[in-house]
Amino acid sequence: xxxxxxxxxxxxxxxxxxxxxxxxxxxxxxxxxxxxxxxxxxxxxxxxxxxxxxxxxxxxxxxxxxxxxxxxxxxxxxxxxxxxxxxxxxxxxxxxxxxxxxxxxxxxxxxxxxxxxxxxxxxxxxxxxxxxxxxxxxxxxxxxxxxxxxxxxxxxxxxxxxxxxxxxxxxxxxxxxxxxxxxxxxxxxxxxxxxxxxxxxxxxxxxxxxxxxxxxxxxxxxxxxxxxxxxxxxxxxxxxxxxxxxxxxxxxxxxxxxxxxxxxxxxxxxxxxxxxxxxxxxxxxxxxxxxxxxxxxxxxxxxxxxxxxxxxxxxxxxxxxxxxxxxxxxxxxxxxxxxxxxxxxxxxxxxxxxxxxxxxxxxxxxxxxxxxxxx
Amino acid sequence: xxxxxxxxxxxxxxxxxxxxxxxxxxxxxxxxxxxxxxxxxxxxxxxxxxxxxxxxxxxxxxxxxxxxxxxxxxxxxxxxxxxxxxxxxxxxxxxxxxxxxxxxxxxxxxxxxxxxxxxxxxxxxxxxxxxxxxxxxxxxxxxxxxxxxxxxxxxxxxxxxxxxxxxxxxxxxxxxxxxxxxxxxxxxxxxxxxxxxxxxxxxxxxxxxxxxxxxxxxxxxxxxxxxxxxxxxxxxxxxxxxxxxxxxxxxxxxxxxxxxxxxxxxxxxxxxxxxxxxxxxxxxxxxxxxxxxxxxxxxxxxxxxxxxxxxxxxxxxxxxxxxxxxxxxxxxxxxxxxxxxxxxxxxxxxxxxxxxxxxxxxxxxxxxxxxxxxxxxxxxxxxxxxxxxxxxxxxxxxxxxxxxxxxxxxxxxxxxxxxxxxxxxxxxxxxxxxxxxxxxxxxxxxxxxxxxxxxxxxxxxxxxxxxxxxxxxxx
Numbered sequence: 081x082x083x084x085x086x087x088x089x090x091x092x093x094x095x096x097x098x099x100x101x102x103x104x105x106x107x108x109x110x111x112x113x114x115x116x117x118x119x120x121x122x123x124x125x126x127x128x129x130x131x132x133x134x135x136x137x138x139x140x141x142x143x144x145x146x147x148x149x150x151x152x153x154x155x156x157x158x159x160x161x162x163x164x165x166x167x168x169x170x171x172x173x174x175x176x177x178x179x180x181x182x183x184x185x186x187x188x189x190x191x192x193x194x195x196x197x198x199x200x201x202x203x204x205x206x207x208x209x210x211x212x213x214x215x216x217x218x219x220x221x222x223x224x225x226x227x228x229x230x231x232x233x234x235x236x237x238x239x240x241x242x243x244x245x246x247x248x249x250x251x252x253x254x255x256x257x258x259x260x261x262x263x264x265x266x267x268x269x270x271x272x273x274x275x276x277x278x279x280x281x282x283x284x285x286x287x288x289x290x291x292x293x294x295x296x297x298x299x300x301x302x303x304x305x306x307x308x309x310x311x312x313x314x315x316x317x318x319x320x321x322x323x324x325x326x327x328x329x330x331x332x333x334x335x336x337x338x339x340x341x342x343x344x345x346x347x348x349x350x351x352x353x354x355x356x357x358x359x360x361x362x363x364x365x366x367x368x369x370x371x372x373x374x375x376x377x378x379x380x381x382x383x384x385x386x387x388x389x390x391x392x393x394x395x396x397x398x399x400x401x402x403x404x405x406x407x408x409x410x411x412x413x414x415x416x417x418x419x420x421x422x423x424x425x426x427x428x429x430x431x432x433x434x435x436x437x438x439x440x441x442x443x444x445x446x447x448x449x450x451x452x453x454x455x
Numbered sequence: 456x457x458x459x460x461x462x463x464x465x466x467x468x469x470x471x472x473x474x475x476x477x478x479x480x481x482x483x484x485x486x487x488x489x490x491x492x493x494x495x496x497x498x499x500x501x502x503x504x505x506x507x508x509x510x511x512x513x514x515x516x517x518x519x520x521x522x523x524x525x526x527x528x529x530x531x532x533x534x535x536x537x538x539x540x541x542x543x544x545x546x547x548x549x550x551x552x553x554x555x556x557x558x559x560x561x562x563x564x565x566x567x568x569x570x571x572x573x574x575x576x577x578x579x580x581x582x583x584x585x586x587x588x589x590x591x592x593x594x595x596x597x598x599x600x601x602x603x604x605x606x607x608x609x610x611x612x613x614x615x616x617x618x619x620x621x622x623x624x625x626x627x628x629x630x631x632x633x634x635x636x637x638x639x640x641x642x643x644x645x646x647x648x649x650x651x652x653x654x655x656x657x658x659x660x661x662x663x664x665x666x667x668x669x670x671x672x673x674x675x676x677x678x679x680x681x682x683x684x685x686x687x688x689x690x691x692x693x694x695x696x697x698x699x700x701x702x703x704x705x706x707x708x709x710x711x712x713x714x715x716x717x718x719x720x721x722x723x724x725x726x727x728x729x730x731x732x733x734x735x736x737x738x739x740x741x742x743x744x745x746x747x748x749x750x751x752x753x754x755x756x757x758x759x760x761x762x763x764x765x766x767x768x769x770x771x772x773x774x775x776x777x778x779x780x781x782x783x784x785x786x787x788x789x790x791x792x793x794x795x796x797x798x799x800x801x802x803x804x805x806x807x808x809x810x811x812x813x814x815x816x817x818x819x820x821x822x823x824x825x826x827x828x829x830x831x832x833x834x835x836x837x838x839x840x841x842x843x844x845x846x847x848x849x850x851x852x853x854x855x856x857x858x859x860x861x862x863x864x865x866x867x868x869x870x871x872x873x874x875x876x877x878x879x880x881x882x883x884x885x886x887x888x889x890x891x892x893x894x895x896x897x898x899x900x901x902x903x904x905x906x907x908x909x910x911x912x913x914x915x916x917x918x919x920x921x922x923x924x925x926x927x928x929x930x
Binding site: 089090093098100101103112116120121124133134140143155 | 473474476478479480481483484485487488489494503505531532533549551552573575594596597598782783785786788790795796797798799856857
């Protein structure tokens with residue numbers, strides 16, 4: 081509980097003001113409906129935990145873990161409530177309070193297999209070794225492929241590789257498949273996340289890699305911001321998201337893009353947008369496609385609503401996560417767009433499932449897969 | 456003593472298990488509103504229930520009545536006077552799933568919505584149909600129309616359009632027996648007899664539970680603009696407002712903040728405030744560009760004649776932005792800010808217009824007596840519903856609620872303030888409802904009318920289940 085003391089001020093401020101601005105746009109609250117599921121509720125729980133009026137138990141854990149870590153509450157509040165909520169998760173985890181089942185699985189699987197899917201690492205590494213760039217000893221960039229893409233979305237990797245190769249980007253790929261630790265961290269397993277961070281950092285050190293390129297928004301946020309917490313030091317490498325690189329490649333005229341007659345709207349992945357400040361690059365990439373008309377959803381950029389997949393919510397509350405995604409898809413449909421683009425493998429999967437659940441005709445694509453077809 | 460497990464089981468049958476909870480972590484969230492009263496004592500309800508339909512509300516109320524269990528109706532929980540707190544535990548009825556805008560009738564200038572609909576949703580639904588809903592408090596994004604109709608609150612457009620009460624054409628209300636009553640209609644003259652709407656407006660759920668409202672909307676103003684003026688004191692600012700009224704000006708926004716309040720509201724934008732400003736007024740006007748321009752020009756003239764000086768445009772804009780909070784700028788709200796060391800509660804008593812300055816001076820002296828000088832929010836005055844002439848004054852008083860003696864002092868302070876207001880011919884409440892904060896003195900104010908009110912309460916709520924123990928009932 082000592083780790084939560086530093087958030088006592090924020091919890092008390094919330095108890096004072098009770099504005100509830102965090103509630104109406106909270107993806108967890110939109111599904112679960114009691115005020116305790118919104119950030120306001122979780123800060124109230126925190127306040128009473130610190131006051132000794134409430135014990136950490138399974139009911140509290142169930143409320144606290146029902147958070148996608150999207151951070152829209154932080155925008156509304158001014159205090160980083162999502163940070164306090166995440167720390168509550170780590171404390172609950174460390175105190176051995178039983179986690180809701182789906183969340184626990186992420187931790188257990190990462191501990192047992194090295195990735196949150198319990199996929200065979202040998203299979204992942206065989207795939208990586210099949211890529212010619214894994215044979216290179218030096219390159220400008222090291223492309224760190226996340227386990228979500230390696231084990232569930234290899235076609236997305238194909239798209240990315242095609243673009244990088246066409247543009248003549250100098251990159252190499254590690255042959256070792258190591259999860260960045262983000263999924264474990266989001267469900268409170270800080271110890272395992274730290275182990276993953278140490279493994280990844282060691283890998284980069286051994287490869288003498290300084291510029292790390294990645295396409296997964298979760299990996300990007302974790303390597304950019306969470307590693308300095310997990311490792312207690314600022315990493316020696318620099319993280320770069322593919323959206324930033326692709327935007328630069330287009331700016332430098334290194335990609336010739338065929339036209340596409342389509343109306344596209346863009347969903348900001350929370351990890352990339354609110355957490356990392358990358359709003360413009362993906363929009364500039366999509367706008368650079370000749371004949372594309374880029375339109376915005378009602379809730380966009382810093383106010384962008386969550387797809388529902390983050391913070392272990394998809395694993396812990398699959399149906400609720402898909403229902404949240406379906407609402408986001410409906411917001412995209414209102415724009416008249418035929419394509420909903422995004423830049424995160426978790427958003428991609430969840431939005432697709434959301435679209436399927438409501439029989440939506442809108443196509444859900446990654447920015448990279450759209451671009452790859454046109455270069 | 457009610458059989459709570461039995462009540463809970465019945466509630467689950469009505470609304471489904473997902474929407475009922477007796478878990479402490481859920482109940483605690485409904486134990487505190489935006490008032491120090493809520494932190495000074497334990498108002499944790501026994502059960503929280505969140506219905507979807509009016510019929511479900513009816514069934515819940517019937518059960519509460521049968522089991523003699525108090526029922527506390529909640530909207531957004533943004534009330535500032537301890538209005539919905541579960542004084543005698545019982546059931547919190549969370550209305551936020553009754554959140555549908557049922558109709559926007561732009562031909563007849565009405566909008567009909569369920570009570571749990573957020574004010575921002577109503578505001579935007581009206582705009583989508585090209586009409587304007589005029590109740591827009593800073594809490595619009597999360598506060599509900601049912602809460603506003605029950606507890607009041609101010610609107611940034613109140614000077615032109617009036618209170619939220621003034622927007623009401625019809626209500627659907629559930630009485631304590633579960634009987635569903637509709638009062639009024641879409642016509643502006645739907646009340647052929649006594650105005651029964653007023654039994655329930657501002658009653659904080661003590662006489663019935665509002666489940667639906669038909670409200671006025673207006674043609675959307677073509678443009679709006681604003682100016683702000685600084686004055687040496689409250690009296691000269693009010694004289695300027697009266698002068699503007701005499702000149703025929705009908706602005707939509709008239710907010711008067713003293714320097715301390717303005718500092719608080721400029722905290723996020725960090726807009727500098729000229730040294731000489733003691734009392735500042737924000738005047739906003741809407742309509743055609745000619746009308747807006749003329750209105751603001753005349754208001755400017757009236758203000759200068761009373762010793763006012765025009766404040767910089769960036770200050771007027773920052774001020775407007777800080778009170779005009781909606782779905783596109785809620786990150787600019789002043790609500791959160793840095794209220795970590797103190798809770799800003801309100802003294803919401805009203806006094807006659809000519810004595811605003813005197814009451815404000817009394818408040819300042821009393822704050823000094825209580826030792827509250829280092830951190831100090833100030834006075835707020837709001838115009839409407841009679842045009843530019845202010846109707847209410849209230850004072851924000853920051854209390855360090857971590858210190859029990861400071862909380863105790865708050866109770867002593869507010870007693871002195873409310874008693875003084877009554878001595879001055881004033882009232883216990885103006886803009887933010889009565890709630891627990893002001894209710895200890897309600898009998899003093901009502902005098903012979905108190906018996907009439909308690910008779911009405913007994914008639915409409917014989918078992919006293921609605922908001923039991925609040926608003927002075929049962930004291």
